[in-house]
Amino acid sequence: MSTYLFRLGRWAFRHRRAVLGAWLAVAVLAVALATASGGKTNDTFTIPGTESQRTTDLLKRTLPALAGGQTQVVFAVPAAMRVTEPGPRAGIDASLARIRTVPQVATVSDPYAANGVSPDGQVALVTVQWTGQPGEVKDSSLDALKQAVTPARSAGVQVEYSGSVYPGWRVVPSELPELIGLVVAFVILMITFGALVAAGMPILTAVLGVVVSLMGITALASVINIASASTTVAIMLGLSCGIDYGLFILFRHRNQVLQGMALDQSVGLAVGTAGGSVVFAALTVIIALSGMSVVGIPFLTVMGLSAAAAVAVALLIALTLLPALLGFAGEKITAFVSTGLRPGHHERVAKTSAAESPTTGGARWARFVVRHRVPAAATGVALLLVLAIPALSIQLGLPSGASKPTSDTQRRAYDLISTHFGPGYNGPLLLVTEGPATPAAVQRLTGALATQPDVAAASSLASNNQVAIVRLVPKSGPNDTATADLVHGLRDHRAALEAVVGAPVLIGGTTASNIDVSQKLADALPVFLAVVVGLAFVLLTLAFRTILVPIKSIIGFLLSVAAAFGAQVAMFQWGWGRHLFNIVPTETISFLPLIMLAIIFGLSSDYEVFVVSRIKEDFTATDDARGAVQRGTARAARVVTAAALIMFSIFVAFMFTSDPTIKAIGFSFAAGVFLDAFVVRLTVVPAVMAIVGARIWYHPRWFARYVPDPDLEGTRLEEQLRAADESA
Incomplete structure (x- = not known):
C-alpha cells in the first residue's frame, strides 16, 4: 500500500494544477x-x-388530520386575572379565529369547550393540529401562527408555544463554533510549525472538504430526510479529521524537507508513510460511523453515513489536494515566522525536526512514562475508572421543554403547563384502537384508564368507522421514569384494555415515540458495539499484523469512552455543569451514547495508529522493544498532541450555542478525545507496551502466510527508495 500511496502523492505533486482544478470544480459543482x-x-x-410508529402510520391512513405535527399554544394571564374574564377571553377568541385561517392548520381546539382552562383559571391550553409532519410545516405557516395571536397579546395575555413544531423550533445554524474552532486550530498549528504557510494549509484543505461534504448533504436533503444534527456532526468531523489528516502528512513532509530531502520525493514519502496511517485511521472512523446503520433508525443511519462521507472526503483531499498544494508552496513550507528565512541546506540541518530532539516535551514525557511504566499505567487506568463511575447511573431520553433555557418559549410553555395543569399535560399519550369502537366502549375505556394510579386524565379525542382515539394524560412529565413505566405497563396489560373496548389497542404519541426510541437505542448498543469493534479489530490486526495491539487498543477505547460517558452524566445529567455551561440538568440524549461510541472509537483508533505505527517503525529498525516505545512515542507526541488539541478545540467550540443537545454532543466528544489522546494513547498505551516488551508484537506463524502486510510504516518503501538512489 505504501508504494501506491507514494506514487499517488508524487503524481499529485507533479500534476498539481490539474488536481487543484479538479477539486475546485468538484466544490463548484457541489454548491x-x-x-x-x-x-x-x-x-x-x-x-x-x-x-409508536405503527400508531402514527395507522393515524395517517385513517385520521390524517391527527397524524401531523402539533403545536400547543399556551395563553396565560397574571395571578390577579382569569382567562375567562371578558377582556382576555375576547383576545383569545379573536386569536383562535385567526389561527384557524393559517395555512396548513387542520384543527384548533377550543379551550373553553374542551376542558382547556387550568383549575386556577390563569392558563388556557390550545392544541393546533397541522396537516403535515413537523418537518413539512413551512416557516411561513409558523410565522403566520405567531402573527395570529396578536389580539391576545394586545389584551395583556402572555403567549408561549411548545409541541412537536412551534414558532422558533428550528435551530438557526451559527457559524460561530466553526470560526472559533478554526481560529484555535490555526493558533495550535502556528505553535506546532512556526510557519504561516504550514499552519494555514491543513485548515484550507479541511474547509474545502467541509464545503464539498456540506453541499453534497444539502443536495441529498432534497430527496431524502436528513436530520439537522447530521450536518452538525458532519461539520465537526469534517473539520477536525480534515485538519488532523493534513497535519500528519504535512508534519512528516516538512521534517523531511528540513533534513534535505527533495520536495517531490518528500511529498511522495510523506503520503506513503504518514498517509498510510491516515488511510487506516480514516477507514476505522468510516467503519464506526457506517456501523450506526445496524440500529435500524433511519435518521441515525443517515447521520452516520453523512459523517462518514465527510471523513472520506477529508481523506481523499489529504491524499491528493494536500500534495498538490505542497507543490505550489515549495520550500516556503519551511519558512519560519521567527526569521522569515528560506532555509538552504545548512539551515535545514540546523532546524531538524523538533520531534527528533531528546529535549522536547514529548521526548521527556516518553522517557518519564517508560521509566515509571507500572505506576503510569495504573494511575491512568484508575483515573479513567473513577471518571466512569457516574456512567453507572446514566438515564436515556430525548430533550423536552424542561431542558431548554428559560429564555426559550418552549421552556416557558412547559413551566406554565406543569404549574397550572400538571407535568403530564406536556406529553399526553394516545391510545388508538385498530378498528371501530362504539361510543359506549370508548367511554368504558376512558373510565378504566382514569382509575389507573399514574393517570391524571383520560378523554375521548376522536373516532370514525375505522379507529377511536383516547387521549391519556400521565401524572408525571414526559421524561420521567414513571411515564415510561406507565407506557410499558399499559402495553403489558394490553389484553385487559382490548377486552374493555372490544378492539386491538396501540399506545403512541410523541412521548411514547421518545420512549420507544430510547429503548430501541439501548437495545441496539451491544449489537452495534460488537459489530464496530469486530470490524475495527480486523482492520487493526491487518495494519499491525499482531493480535495484542488491537486488543490493547479496544480496551483503551472502552476505558476512555466510559470515562467520557461518566463526565457527560456528571455535567449534564447530575447538573455539575449547570452554571458553567448554562444548562438545565436533564437526561442523557438517547442517541448520544451510540454516536459517541462510533466517533470516539474511530478517533481513538486514529491516535492508536499514529502512535503505534511510529513505535513499530522504530522496533522494526532496532529490535529494541522498550527503546522503540520511548523513541516512537517521542516522535509521535508533538503531532498527536497538536491533532488532539485541534479536535478538542473544535468540539468545545460547538458548546458556544444555545442548543442543549449540541452542547452535550460537543462536550462529550471533547472529553472523549482529550482523555483518549492524552491519558490512553500517550500514557497508558506506551506504559503497557513498555511493560509487555517485544511480546506485544506476537502473532501466530500463519500470519506471515495468510495476512497481507500493508507496510503501514513504509519500511519496504524506504528500502526501495534507498536502493533506487544507490543504483542511480
Whole structure:
C-alpha cells in the first residue's frame, strides 16, 4: 500500500494544477447542486418496528388530520386575572379565529369547550393540529401562527408555544463554533510549525472538504430526510479529521524537507508513510460511523453515513489536494515566522525536526512514562475508572421543554403547563384502537384508564368507522421514569384494555415515540458495539499484523469512552455543569451514547495508529522493544498532541450555542478525545507496551502466510527508495 500511496502523492505533486482544478470544480459543482436542489435538512423522524410508529402510520391512513405535527399554544394571564374574564377571553377568541385561517392548520381546539382552562383559571391550553409532519410545516405557516395571536397579546395575555413544531423550533445554524474552532486550530498549528504557510494549509484543505461534504448533504436533503444534527456532526468531523489528516502528512513532509530531502520525493514519502496511517485511521472512523446503520433508525443511519462521507472526503483531499498544494508552496513550507528565512541546506540541518530532539516535551514525557511504566499505567487506568463511575447511573431520553433555557418559549410553555395543569399535560399519550369502537366502549375505556394510579386524565379525542382515539394524560412529565413505566405497563396489560373496548389497542404519541426510541437505542448498543469493534479489530490486526495491539487498543477505547460517558452524566445529567455551561440538568440524549461510541472509537483508533505505527517503525529498525516505545512515542507526541488539541478545540467550540443537545454532543466528544489522546494513547498505551516488551508484537506463524502486510510504516518503501538512489 505504501508504494501506491507514494506514487499517488508524487503524481499529485507533479500534476498539481490539474488536481487543484479538479477539486475546485468538484466544490463548484457541489454548491451548484445544493443551490439548484433547494434541499433543506429537517427533523421528521421515523422509527420502524416500534409501536409508536405503527400508531402514527395507522393515524395517517385513517385520521390524517391527527397524524401531523402539533403545536400547543399556551395563553396565560397574571395571578390577579382569569382567562375567562371578558377582556382576555375576547383576545383569545379573536386569536383562535385567526389561527384557524393559517395555512396548513387542520384543527384548533377550543379551550373553553374542551376542558382547556387550568383549575386556577390563569392558563388556557390550545392544541393546533397541522396537516403535515413537523418537518413539512413551512416557516411561513409558523410565522403566520405567531402573527395570529396578536389580539391576545394586545389584551395583556402572555403567549408561549411548545409541541412537536412551534414558532422558533428550528435551530438557526451559527457559524460561530466553526470560526472559533478554526481560529484555535490555526493558533495550535502556528505553535506546532512556526510557519504561516504550514499552519494555514491543513485548515484550507479541511474547509474545502467541509464545503464539498456540506453541499453534497444539502443536495441529498432534497430527496431524502436528513436530520439537522447530521450536518452538525458532519461539520465537526469534517473539520477536525480534515485538519488532523493534513497535519500528519504535512508534519512528516516538512521534517523531511528540513533534513534535505527533495520536495517531490518528500511529498511522495510523506503520503506513503504518514498517509498510510491516515488511510487506516480514516477507514476505522468510516467503519464506526457506517456501523450506526445496524440500529435500524433511519435518521441515525443517515447521520452516520453523512459523517462518514465527510471523513472520506477529508481523506481523499489529504491524499491528493494536500500534495498538490505542497507543490505550489515549495520550500516556503519551511519558512519560519521567527526569521522569515528560506532555509538552504545548512539551515535545514540546523532546524531538524523538533520531534527528533531528546529535549522536547514529548521526548521527556516518553522517557518519564517508560521509566515509571507500572505506576503510569495504573494511575491512568484508575483515573479513567473513577471518571466512569457516574456512567453507572446514566438515564436515556430525548430533550423536552424542561431542558431548554428559560429564555426559550418552549421552556416557558412547559413551566406554565406543569404549574397550572400538571407535568403530564406536556406529553399526553394516545391510545388508538385498530378498528371501530362504539361510543359506549370508548367511554368504558376512558373510565378504566382514569382509575389507573399514574393517570391524571383520560378523554375521548376522536373516532370514525375505522379507529377511536383516547387521549391519556400521565401524572408525571414526559421524561420521567414513571411515564415510561406507565407506557410499558399499559402495553403489558394490553389484553385487559382490548377486552374493555372490544378492539386491538396501540399506545403512541410523541412521548411514547421518545420512549420507544430510547429503548430501541439501548437495545441496539451491544449489537452495534460488537459489530464496530469486530470490524475495527480486523482492520487493526491487518495494519499491525499482531493480535495484542488491537486488543490493547479496544480496551483503551472502552476505558476512555466510559470515562467520557461518566463526565457527560456528571455535567449534564447530575447538573455539575449547570452554571458553567448554562444548562438545565436533564437526561442523557438517547442517541448520544451510540454516536459517541462510533466517533470516539474511530478517533481513538486514529491516535492508536499514529502512535503505534511510529513505535513499530522504530522496533522494526532496532529490535529494541522498550527503546522503540520511548523513541516512537517521542516522535509521535508533538503531532498527536497538536491533532488532539485541534479536535478538542473544535468540539468545545460547538458548546458556544444555545442548543442543549449540541452542547452535550460537543462536550462529550471533547472529553472523549482529550482523555483518549492524552491519558490512553500517550500514557497508558506506551506504559503497557513498555511493560509487555517485544511480546506485544506476537502473532501466530500463519500470519506471515495468510495476512497481507500493508507496510503501514513504509519500511519496504524506504528500502526501495534507498536502493533506487544507490543504483542511480
